Amino acid sequence: MFFFDTTRTTRKVETEIPESEWVARAKRGDEDAFVHLASVYRPRIWSTASRFARSRPELEDLTQDLFLKMWRGISSYRSDAPFENWVMTVTVRGCYDFLRSNRRRRESETLVDPQESRDDADPADERARSRREAWETVSLLLAHLEAKDRTVITLLDLEERGVRETAALTGWSESNVKVRAHRARKKMRDLFHELGLDP
Amino acid sequence: MNNDHPLDRLFAEARLHAPFGEALDFGFATRLRAVLAASDAEPAFADLIARFSWRFSAACLPLAIGLTIFLTIQYPYSLPEGVGGLVSQWMELLPLGT
Numbered sequence: 001m002f003f004f005d006t007t008r009t010t011r012k013v014e015t016e017i018p019e020s021e022w023v024a025r026a027k028r029g030d031e032d033a034f035v036h037l038a039s040v041y042r043p044r045i046w047s048t049a050s051r052f053a054r055s056r057p058e059l060e061d062l063t064q065d066l067f068l069k070m071w072r073g074i075s076s077y078r079s080d081a082p083f084e085n086w087v088m089t090v091t092v093r094g095c096y097d098f099l100r101s102n103r104r105r106r107e108s109e110t111l112v113d114p115q116e117s118r119d120d121a122d123p124a125d126e127r128a129r130s131r132r133e134a135w136e137t138v139s140l141l142l143a144h145l146e147a148k149d150r151t152v153i154t155l156l157d158l159e160e161r162g163v164r165e166t167a168a169l170t171g172w173s174e175s176n177v178k179v180r181a182h183r184a185r186k187k188m189r190d191l192f193h194e195l196g197l198d199p
Numbered sequence: 200m201n202n203d204h205p206l207d208r209l210f211a212e213a214r215l216h217a218p219f220g221e222a223l224d225f226g227f228a229t230r231l232r233a234v235l236a237a238s239d240a241e242p243a244f245a246d247l248i249a250r251f252s253w254r255f256s257a258a259c260l261p262l263a264i265g266l267t268i269f270l271t272i273q274y275p276y277s278l279p280e281g282v283g284g285l286v287s288q289w290m291e292l293l294p295l296g297t
Contacts, residue, residue, distance in 0.1 A: 031235060035228050046222040056219040063222070064234055071235055134212030141206075157210045185206070192206055 023083050026074050034074065038067050041087050048088070051154045052095040054139075066094045085168070092155065092169040099147040137197060141188045149184035152177055 019040075025033035045063055053059035070090050077086045138158070142150050155166040156177075163181075167174040192198070242250070271278060279285040 031232065034235070035231055038231055039224070039227060042222050042227065047217070050217065050219050053219065059219050064230070067231055068234055068238055071238070128216075131212050131216035132218075134209045135216040135218055138209050138213040158214055160214065189204065189206055198205065 019083060020079065023074075023077065023079070027077065034071055037083075038070070041084070044084075045087065045091050048091050048159060049095055051158050052099060062095070062098055065098070066091055069094050089169050089171075092151070093171065096147060096151045096170065099150060140195075141191055144191055145184050145187065148172075149180050149187070152180045153184050153188070156181055 019037075022033045022037050026037055042063070045066055046059070049062045049066065050059055053062050070087065073090065077083070142153060145153065151170060152166060152172075155161045155169065156163070161169070163174050163177050167177045170177070172180075279288045
């Protein structure tokens with residue numbers, strides 16, 4: 001009895017609990033349940049938020065704020081839609097708020113990519129360098145857009161989400177998303193030529 | 200959007216780049232619990248004042264105007280006339296030994 005591995009048993013039981021049960025517990029104020037859900041969805045939230053942040057510390061702060069928003073708002077979640085949809089909606093709207101509130105500061109800051117030095121140290125990794133340079137160029141162009149346009153382009157072109165999904169996540173109409181995307185892409189193309197980025 | 204545009208190729212490349220690496224699991228639960236605990240804690244008095252400071256500052260101007268009008272109406276003859284009168288009235292309050 002004393003040699004029984006309780007840790008392993010607890011882990012097994014935790015994985016057998018359905019997500020709806022974790023969500024119900026979190027809604028009742030169970031912090032452990034919320035932390036469990038947060039660690040499950042963290043990679044997806046991190047991935048989306050990384051398209052809006054300019055440095056790793058900023059990304060850490062942003063994701064922490066998003067988790068805090070979720071904790072405060074989880075009681076308002078209704079179980080008629082998948083929990084993941086609610087999580088991504090809070091994430092996208094939180095990222096949009098972050099863009100709006102930090103716009104002035106962001107204009108004066110430069111992009112900090114921690115992978116820069118690593119890629120440069122390995123000249124054979126041309127592919128990774130090409131991706132990083134593409135990301136830097138896209139970030140430069142996105143920085144010239146309004147927060148709404150930037151959010152739309154990030155979701156459509158970088159996250160590869162559809163118009164309907166983007167509209168649902170942002171709470172804007174589908175026609176609004178289409179018009180914004182069209183204008184933003186035109187502005188980006190013009191800027192692309194103005195900055196002499198043509199190959 | 201025209202698929203041949205270089206911008207599309209840029210998006211395709213940028214999509215594959217994870218700029219800040221992967222999220223680290225180490226210490227995540229502890230940090231999150233600390234943030235949740237701090238958010239649940241009752242704000243201190245100084246925090247409450249700081250939270251409302253901008254509202255106070257916005258309310259100060261109409262309050263100051265209202266107070267000035269009220270004093271002018273209440274004490275029409277004892278208020279100083281002009282800047283010189285104001286200075287001489289305040290001078291009387293100073294302990295200059297005269």
